[in-house]
Amino acid sequence: MSSVIESIETLLVDLPTIRPHKLSMTTMACQTMVIVRMRHSDGIEGLGEGTTIGGLTYGPESPESIKTNIDAYLAPLLIGQPSGNVHALRARLNRQARGNAIAKSALETALLDAQGKRLGLSVADLLGGARQTHLPVLWTLASGDTQKDIDEALLRLEQRRHCDFKLKIGANPVDQDVRHVAAIKEALGDRASVRVDVNQAWDESTAVRGIQALQDAGIELIEQAIPAREHAGLIRLANRFNVPMLADEAVQDARDGLDLVAGGFSGAFALKIAKSGGLHGVLELAHVAQAAGIGLYGGTLLEGSIGTTASLHAWATLPEMAWGTEMFGPLLLKDDIVAEPLNYREFGVDLPQGAGLGITLDEDKLAHYARR
Ligand SMILES: O=C(O)C[C@H]1C=CC(=O)O1
Numbered sequence: 001m002s003s004v005i006e007s008i009e010t011l012l013v014d015l016p017t018i019r020p021h022k023l024s025m026t027t028m029a030c031q032t033m034v035i036v037r038m039r040h041s042d043g044i045e046g047l048g049e050g051t052t053i054g055g056l057t058y059g060p061e062s063p064e065s066i067k068t069n070i071d072a073y074l075a076p077l078l079i080g081q082p083s084g085n086v087h088a089l090r091a092r093l094n095r096q097a098r099g100n101a102i103a104k105s106a107l108e109t110a111l112l113d114a115q116g117k118r119l120g121l122s123v124a125d126l127l128g129g130a131r132q133t134h135l136p137v138l139w140t141l142a143s144g145d146t147q148k149d150i151d152e153a154l155l156r157l158e159q160r161r162h163c164d165f166k167l168k169i170g171a172n173p174v175d176q177d178v179r180h181v182a183a184i185k186e187a188l189g190d191r192a193s194v195r196v197d198v199n200q201a202w203d204e205s206t207a208v209r210g211i212q213a214l215q216d217a218g219i220e221l222i223e224q225a226i227p228a229r230e231h232a233g234l235i236r237l238a239n240r241f242n243v244p245m246l247a248d249e250a251v252q253d254a255r256d257g258l259d260l261v262a263g264g265f266s267g268a269f270a271l272k273i274a275k276s277g278g279l280h281g282v283l284e285l286a287h288v289a290q291a292a293g294i295g296l297y298g299g300t301l302l303e304g305s306i307g308t309t310a311s312l313h314a315w316a317t318l319p320e321m322a323w324g325t326e327m328f329g330p331l332l333l334k335d336d337i338v339a340e341p342l343n344y345r346e347f348g349v350d351l352p353q354g355a356g357l358g359i360t361l362d363e364d365k366l367a368h369y370a371r372r
Pocket residue numbers: 053140142168197199248299300301302326
C-alpha cells in the first residue's frame with residue numbers, strides 16, 4: 001500500500017545571532033524558526049522550516065502564526081492524504097487556505113524531503129536535476145557601525161568566505177546612510193561588490209535622492225527602496241537610474257513578477273521560497289523572470305540550515321544566477337540544529353548531497369533550543 005501522511009509536528013526553535021543584525025524595521029539578536037517534522041506511514045520523516053524576520057515587523061506571518069496555522073488549519077488538510085503527490089497537496093492547501101506562504105513553504109519542503117528519501121533522490125533531482133552544486137553566497141553587513149562593518153567585510157574577504165556584500169540601510173536619515181555605504185565601498189574598492197537593501201524605508205522622492213548618491217558611490221544594486229505595494233514607483237526608479245533595482249518585498253510570486261514585467265520593470269527579482277509558498281512557487285517566479293530578461297537572485301528570510309538547504313536545491317536547478325545568492329542564514333546563528341552544517345567555502349556553499357534535502361537533525365541540539 002502506498003504511504004500516507006501520519007503526523008505533522010511543529011516546533012518553535014530560538015537560536016541567538018552571532019551579533020545584533022540591524023535592519024530598517026528591527027534589530028535581531030535571535031532568530032526563531034518553525035521546524036516541521038512530517039511523519040509518513042512508510043516510516044519516512046520529512047523536514048521543513050518556516051522562518052521570517054523580527055516577529056511581525058517584516059511581514060504578515062510571525063513564527064507563532066506559522067506554527068498555529070499549520071497546527072490548526074494546514075496539517076489537518078494533509079494528514080491521511082497520500083504522501084507522494086506534491087502538486088495535488090499544494091493545490092489542496094491553496095484551495096482551502098489563503099496566504100500563509102511561509103507555512104506552506106515549510107510543509108512543501110517537508111513533503112519534498114520525504115519524497116526524495118522515499119525514492120533515493122535529492123530534492124534538486126525531484127525538481128529535474130541540479131545544474132550547479134556550488135553556489136555563490138554574499139554576506140550582509142548590518143552591525144550598525146561603519147568601522148565594524150568594514151572589519152567584518154575585510155575578514156570575510158581574507159577567509160575567502162564572501163566577496164559580495166549587502167548593506168542594510170533605511171533606519172537612519174538618508175544622508176547618514178549614504179555616508180556609511182560610501183565609506184564601506186571606499187574601503188573595499190574593487191575587491192568586493194557592494195549592494196544595499198532599504199527594506200521599503202524610503203518614500204519615492206527620498207529614494208531618488210538616495211539612489212543618485214549611491215549610484216555615484218559605485219553601489220551595484222538597490223534592493224526594495226520603497227514600499228512593497230508601490231509597483232509603479234519601483235518601475236519609475238528602474239527606468240530612471242543606471243544602477244539596477246532589485247525587487248524583494250514587491251515580488252512575492254509569479255503573479256507579482258508578471259505585473260512588474262508588464263508594467264515595464266527591469267532589473268532583478270529576489271527569489272525566496274518563503275515568499276512564494278515553497279520551491280515550486282518560487283521556480284514559477286524564476287521562470288517568469290527568465291522569460292522577461294530579469295536577473296535572478298537567490299534570497300533568504302534568514303532561515304537556518306533546513307530552509308537554506310531547501311532553497312539551495314531550488315536555486316541549483318536554475319542556470320547561474322546573475323546576482324548570486326544570500327544563503328548565509330546559518331552563518332548568522334551561533335549554533336545549528338543539524339548534525340552536519342552546510343559547507344561554506346570559496347565565496348559560496350556546496351549543495352548537500354544525499355536523498356531528500358540531504359540533512360540530518362541533531363536531536364540534542366533541537367531539544368535544547370526548542371521553545372517549551
Ligand atoms: O532581504 C531581506 O529583506 C531579508 C534578509 C536577507 C538578508 C538579510 O540580512 O535580511
